[in-house]
Amino acid sequence: xSAPRVATRRKSAEERRExxxxxxxxxxxxxxxxxxxxxxxxxxxxxxxxxxxxxxxxKRELFLACHREMHERIRGTFEAAAHGVPREDVLxxxxxxxxxxxxxxxxxxxxxxxxxxxSDPEIRxxxxxxxxxxxxxxGRLSGAEPHEVWTFFARGMLLNVTASxxxxxxxxxxxxxxxxxxxxxxxxxxxxxxxxxxx
Amino acid sequence: xSAPRVATRRKSAEERRExxxxxxxxxxxxxxxxxxxxxxxxxxxxxxxxxxxxxxxxKRELFLACHREMHERIRGTFEAAAHGVPREDVLxxxxxxxxxxxxxxxxxxxxxxxxxxxSDPEIRxxxxxxxxxxxxxxGRLSGAEPHEVWTFFARGMLLNVTASxxxxxxxxxxxxxxxxxxxxxxxxxxxxxxxxxxx
DNA sequence: CGCAGAAGTAAGTCATCACTAACATGGCTC
DNA sequence: GAGCCATGTTAGTGATGACTTACTTCTGCG
Numbered sequence: 001x002s003a004p005r006v007a008t009r010r011k012s013a014e015e016r017r018e019x020x021x022x023x024x025x026x027x028x029x030x031x032x033x034x035x036x037x038x039x040x041x042x043x044x045x046x047x048x049x050x051x052x053x054x055x056x057x058x059k060r061e062l063f064l065a066c067h068r069e070m071h072e073r074i075r076g077t078f079e080a081a082a083h084g085v086p087r088e089d090v091l092x093x094x095x096x097x098x099x100x101x102x103x104x105x106x107x108x109x110x111x112x113x114x115x116x117x118x119s120d121p122e123i124r125x126x127x128x129x130x131x132x133x134x135x136x137x138x139g140r141l142s143g144a145e146p147h148e149v150w151t152f153f154a155r156g157m158l159l160n161v162t163a164s165x166x167x168x169x170x171x172x173x174x175x176x177x178x179x180x181x182x183x184x185x186x187x188x189x190x191x192x193x194x195x196x197x198x199x
Numbered sequence: 200x201s202a203p204r205v206a207t208r209r210k211s212a213e214e215r216r217e218x219x220x221x222x223x224x225x226x227x228x229x230x231x232x233x234x235x236x237x238x239x240x241x242x243x244x245x246x247x248x249x250x251x252x253x254x255x256x257x258k259r260e261l262f263l264a265c266h267r268e269m270h271e272r273i274r275g276t277f278e279a280a281a282h283g284v285p286r287e288d289v290l291x292x293x294x295x296x297x298x299x300x301x302x303x304x305x306x307x308x309x310x311x312x313x314x315x316x317x318s319d320p321e322i323r324x325x326x327x328x329x330x331x332x333x334x335x336x337x338g339r340l341s342g343a344e345p346h347e348v349w350t351f352f353a354r355g356m357l358l359n360v361t362a363s364x365x366x367x368x369x370x371x372x373x374x375x376x377x378x379x380x381x382x383x384x385x386x387x388x389x390x391x392x393x394x395x396x397x398x
Numbered sequence: 399c400g401c402a403g404a405a406g407t408a409a410g411t412c413a414t415c416a417c418t419a420a421c422a423t424g425g426c427t428c
Numbered sequence: 429g430a431g432c433c434a435t436g437t438t439a440g441t442g443a444t445g446a447c448t449t450a451c452t453t454c455t456g457c458g
Binding site: 030031032033034035109112113115116117118119124127128131132135136139146147150151153154155157158160161164165166167170174176177179180182183 | 233312317359
Binding site: 209210211212215246247249250253 | 436
């Protein structure tokens with residue numbers, strides 16, 4: 001009697017790619033580009049490492065695929081949040097939506113790791129392009145002044161740091177950390193009010 | 200006749216450590232924690248790699264030494280900038296000083312890499328502690344409200360991203376990138392005015 | 399059925415990396 | 429000038445990394 005060999009249906013290359021990207025995002029978010037091994041990603045995806053390379057070519061291509069996926073998620077979130085909202089409330093709505101998006105810390109951490117990986121020219125090119133795309137999108141949807149958009153992104157950036165440092169873990173003992181988390185709670189509260197139908 | 204053997208004076212362990220830290224900061228800034236090899240740092244420092252390990256014990260300890268050094272630099276810059284300045288101008292003065300500090304991009308990039316390396320618990324602990332220290336310092340020296348301090352750091356954070364993406368390299372073709380660099384120029388200009396003796 | 403093409407793997411290559419053990423040497427003191 | 433310690437090196441080690449070659453197995457289709 002040899003190994004049980006459960007009859008697992010094969011998946012299409014496209015399905016596999018999506019699975020792998022989902023898993024790789026988690027790994028890259030935690031370990032960064034250089035701190036993540038394709039071997040670990042393949043193992044968790046339940047495939048051999050050579051097959052991963054067949055599907056993506058190089059580790060860098062895998063990273064870029066993850067980056068595109070994250071970009072799409074954020075872009076989609078912004079567009080959805082702005083949909084049907086009066087122009088002057090768009091920035092606020094997008095801010096709230098971004099915070100929701102960040103509930104899974106991976107989104108945040110991956111962003112951070114993308115910036116950190118920018119010494120690689122190809123990665124930098126992609127990150128620049130996506131970032132620029134978001135900046136233009138936010139400006140267009142909100143009609144806000146450049147400096148408002150700038151402030152919007154500065155806040156987002158600080159949220160990323162908040163997540164990297166996992167400040168919520170020390171907010172009960174460090175006053176400043178609690179203070180750092182407050183803007184986040186504020187926006188959520190404002191959003192809650194909106195969800196309840198008020199104003 | 201064998202190799203010329205230039206009579207190089209030996210340096211004290213302390214001197215070596217300082218040299219190595221200086222060089223390692225550049226490497227970590229570009230490659231991040233995982234993307235930097237102790238071998239490369241040792242080579243550039245002109246010593247053997249085992250000796251580097253004798254001086255620092257582990258790669259992580261080397262990184263932490265670099266991080267402490269960067270923290271001291273920033274802290275010193277803030278304190279110097281605030282010295283003798285009326286309280287209500289302290290935030291502005293520190294902002295300008297920070298920008299000066301960032302003229303060498305390594306300072307910025309190293310910060311970014313520190314956040315990215317925070318999945319390591321020991322590094323995270325150190326980064327948290329130093330960051331908290333700066334937040335408290337800024338609050339104390341400026342007497343500003345927490346939300347002002349928060350905004351101050353948010354701006355700093357966005358500067359870090361600006362440096363990572365090297366936006367100045369595309370500012371001439373991408374309008375938004377130029378716009379992103381403007382706040383930076385603004386603060387410098389304000390500072391220039393101050394230096395000229397006016398107001 | 400048969401077979402072509404897609405899905406998937408076992409085994410290996412070669413480079414690199416963090417870190418070690420053991421040894422060599424310069425310079426200061428007495 | 430002898431001895432000693434801090435400063436340094438050479439030569440490894442075992443693990444891991446990205447990536448390849450060559451091969452197998454499943455599955456849909458005529």
